[in-house]
Amino acid sequence: MRLRNKPGAKEELNQNPEIIIRNPEKCRGQWKEIFGNNNPIYVEVGTGKGQFLMGMSMLHPDVNFIGVEKYESVLITAMNRAKESSQTNVKFLNEDVSDILEFFEASEIDRVFINFTDPWPKNRHEKRRLTYKGFLEMYEQVLKEGGDIHLKTDNQGLFEYSLESFTSYGMTLHHVSLDLHRSNIEGNVMTEYEQRFSRKGMRIYRCEAKFRS
Template sequence: MRLRNIPGAKDELKQYPTIVVQDPSQYKGSWNKLFNNDNPIHVEVGTGKGQFLVGMSELHPDVNFIGIEKYDSVLLRALEQVKELDRPNLKFLNEDVEDILNFFQKGEIERLFINFTDPWPKNRHEKRRLTYKGFLEMYEQVLVDGGEIHFKTDNQGLFEYSLESFAGYGMTLHNVSLDLHRSGIKGNVMTEYERKFSSKGMRIYRCESKFRS
C-alpha cells in the first residue's frame, strides 16, 4: 500500500509532546514517572492511525498504552483522534520498532500487540515480518517474564507463519481463533483495517502467545 505523505506532519507531531513523546530513550526504565503511576504498560507496534489504542485506552483506564509508528503522516491521523480527548494513559512514539531496545528496559512492558502488520510475503523479506524470531528476541528483552503478544491479521499465510514462529521460539499459544468475529470473544477492539476487512466478510485471525516465565 502506498502511503500518502502529508507535508509538515513531523513538525505537527512535535507540537504535542505530551502525546507524541520526543526522544523516548530518555524514559527508558522510567516510563512510570512519565505516566505518573505504576500501572502496567501495553505497547502496540505499528500502531497505524491509532483506532485500536484509542479504544483500548478508554476501556482500560488502569493500563498505560504506548503506540509505536514510524510513519509520521500515519501517526498524524492518530494524533488527530487523541488531541481533543482527555487520555493521559495513551502516548505515541514516532519511531521504528527495530529500535525498541533503546526505549524500554527489561520488564517495563507487560503486553505487546501486533495488529495487521505488513505480511512481507516473499521469502527474502522474512526478517522484516514483525513476528520473525529476530523481533521475538527483542520483544522478550523488554517484556516482563511470561509476557504476552496478542496478534491479529487478515492474512492466513502470515498467521500460519506466526504460529510456527511463536511455537518455534518456545512460546505457548492461547485463544487461537481462525475467525475472530464468529468466535464469541468479548471485549475485542477493532483496528481500522479490521473494520474494513470484516465488513467485507473476510476472516480475522487472532492468537495470544506467551513467553516462558
C-alpha cells in the first residue's frame, strides 16, 4: 500500500521546480518550449515512484516524458531518481489525472501510459477507473490524431473491462498479451509493482489501444 502522507514532502517537491512542475496549467500548449525540443511527448498517469518513467527516459532519449502523480509521498522517490539521473527528458506533475485537460492542449501529446492503476472493482466506482469512457474522452482530446494508450495491469478483471471499454469507444487493439513476461514483446520496462508481482509468478496483462485517425 502506498504511503500517502509524508511530513515535509510538499516542501521538498517545491525545492525542485526543474523536475516537479508546479502550476502546470500555465504550461498548457507550451510543453515543447519547456523541454526545449520538438520531440514526442509521452505521459504516464499515476506514475508512482517513477521507476518505469525513468527507465523509459533512458531507453528513449529522443522522447519527452511527463509523469502525473497526485500523492506527494511517493512522488518524492520519483523526483530523487530524476535528480540522480543525467536525463533531462523527464518531468513530473503533482496533480490528479482527472484534471489533465487543464495541463495539456488539444493534440499536444503522443502517448498515454496506464500502469497498474487501482482497479476499482466495485460497480459503483466504475467512473474512477482510468480506462472508463470519461477518461478516454479526455485522453483523446489531448492526444494527437491516432494517438494511443499503453496499458499494463496484474488485474484480470480490470484488463477485461479495459478491452471492452477501448473497443466500445471505437479504438483498435494491438499487441494484446495475456502473459507479458512469456510473450515476445520487446523493450518492456518494468514498474515497481510489476517486478513485485512477476516475482510471485503472477500474470501481467498488456495491450495497446489506438484512437481513430
